[in-house]
Amino acid sequence: MSKIKPRAKIPKEAELDEVIEIKTLIRHPMHSGRVKDVDGKTIPRLIINKFSAMFNGKVVFTVNLEPSISSNPYISFPFKVKEAGTFELTWEEDGGNQYKLTKSLKVV
Amino acid sequence: MIAVSSAFFCSGISAVLAGKPEVSDQINNIVSGSQAREVDVFLDVPEIAENGNQVKVAFEIESPMSDSDFVQEVYIMADGNPAPNVAKFNFTPYSGECFASTRMRLSKTQDIYLIAKFNDGTHSITQSTIKVTIGGCGG
Numbered sequence: 001m002s003k004i005k006p007r008a009k010i011p012k013e014a015e016l017d018e019v020i021e022i023k024t025l026i027r028h029p030m031h032s033g034r035v036k037d038v039d040g041k042t043i044p045r046l047i048i049n050k051f052s053a054m055f056n057g058k059v060v061f062t063v064n065l066e067p068s069i070s071s072n073p074y075i076s077f078p079f080k081v082k083e084a085g086t087f088e089l090t091w092e093e094d095g096g097n098q099y100k101l102t103k104s105l106k107v108v
Numbered sequence: 109m110i111a112v113s114s115a116f117f118c119s120g121i122s123a124v125l126a127g128k129p130e131v132s133d134q135i136n137n138i139v140s141g142s143q144a145r146e147v148d149v150f151l152d153v154p155e156i157a158e159n160g161n162q163v164k165v166a167f168e169i170e171s172p173m174s175d176s177d178f179v180q181e182v183y184i185m186a187d188g189n190p191a192p193n194v195a196k197f198n199f200t201p202y203s204g205e206c207f208a209s210t211r212m213r214l215s216k217t218q219d220i221y222l223i224a225k226f227n228d229g230t231h232s233i234t235q236s237t238i239k240v241t242i243g244g245c246g247g
Contacts, residue, residue, distance in 0.1 A: 019204040032213070034190060060202035063210070068186060068194040070162045070211040070244075077197075080173070080204025 004028050006101045008089055013106040014081040022053070023076045026091050026099060032067035048099075050092040051075055055105075056085035081107060131187040131221065135233065138183060138223055145230035147171070151222045153236050157214060160244025165194070166209030169224055169232075173199070179206040181225040188218025213244040 009023040026048060033045030045067065052062040061077045084107045091099040148170040157163040171179045178201050184194040194212050222234040 021207075055202065058202065060200055062198040063208075064196040064198075066191060066193045066195060068189050068191065068212050068214075070213050073210065075208065075210050076166075077208045078203045078205045080202060082202075 004093075004099060006089065006091055006099045008087070008101055008103055010087060010103045010105060012104075013108045016081060016107055019078050019080050021076055022079055022087070023074070024051070024089060024101075025072060025074045027072050028091075028093075030067070030069060030071040030073060034067070046094050048073055048091045048093055050090075052090050052092075053077065053079075054088040054090075055079065056083070081105065083107065128187040128192070131185055131192045134185065134192060135221065135223055138225065139231045139233070142225070142229045142231050145226060145232050147224070147232045149222060149224060149232055149234040151220070151234045151236050152209070153220055153238055155237075156239045156241065158241045160214040160216070160240045160242055162211045162244070163214050163238065163240075164209065165212050165220065166207070167222055167234075168205075168207040171206045171226070173201055173203050173206055175201045176227075178203075178227050179224055180227045182206075182208070183221075183223040183225075184210075184212070185221040185223070186212065186214060186218055187221070188216045189214065194220075214238060214240045215243045216240050 004027055006026040011020050014020050028048050031043045031046040035043050037043050047067055049065055053060050063075055087103045089101045150168040152166040165184055169179050179199050182197040185192045186194050197208050199206055217239045220236050220238055224232045
C-alpha cells in the first residue's frame with residue numbers, strides 16, 4: 001500500500017479571480033476485476049472510485065471513477081481563486097482506504 | 109420505450125440512440141424529463157488511439173459557472189467497453205470555468221459520449237468516435 005502515492009500540481013500563488021488548472025495523479029494499479037494474472041486467476045477489482053477536492057472546507061470538485069479509468073489515474077480540473085487557503089484532495093479506494101494530500105494557495 | 113424514443117426525436121438528439129442499448133438506456137435515465145440545451149461543448153479525444161490503455165479524454169463546456177447558471181455533472185461513457193460508464197465529474201460554481209481531463213481504457217474502436225447536466229435541469233449530449241489500434245482492457 002505504501003507504493004500508492006498521490007501527487008498534485010497546484011500553483012503556489014495566483015491572482016484574485018484567476019482560474020487555475022489543478023493537475024493530479026495518483027500511482028495506483030486500478031485493477032478493473034477483468035484482468036487475469038499469470039496463473040490464470042482473476043485479479044479482484046480494486047480501484048480508486050472517488051476523487052474529491054475541498055478548499056477551505058468546501059467541496060469544490062469531485063469525480064466518480066469507474067474501472068474504465070486508466071491505471072495511475074490523472075485528473076485535471078479548474079478552480080477560480082477567490083481567497084487564499086488550503087486544498088484538501090482525497091482519493092477513495094474500494095474498501096474505504098483514503099489517500100490525502102493538502103496544498104496551500106496564496107493570493108497575490 | 110417507444111414513448112421515450114419519440115421524445116428524443118423531438119428534441120433532436122436521435123443520433124444518441126444509435127449506440128449500444130445499454131448506453132442509450134443509461135443516457136435515457138440521466139436525461140429523462142429534461143430539456144436539451146444548445147451549448148458549445150468541446151470534447152477533446154484522439155481520432156485514433158494506438159494504445160487503448162491510456163486514452164486522453166478532455167472536455168470544455170461553455171458556461172458562466174455562476175451560482176445561478178453552471179454545469180453540475182458531466183458523464184463520460186464508452187459504448188464498446190465491458191461497462192459503459194467511465195467517469196462522472198461534479199462541478200460547482202467554485203470551478204469558475206468548466207473543463208477537465210483524465211485518461212481512460214478502451215477495449216476496442218467505439219463511440220464516446222459526453223452528457224452534461226446543467227443546474228437548471230437541462231442537458232447536452234456530445235459524441236465522438238475513437239479508433240483503437242490495441243485494446244486496453246487486459247484479457
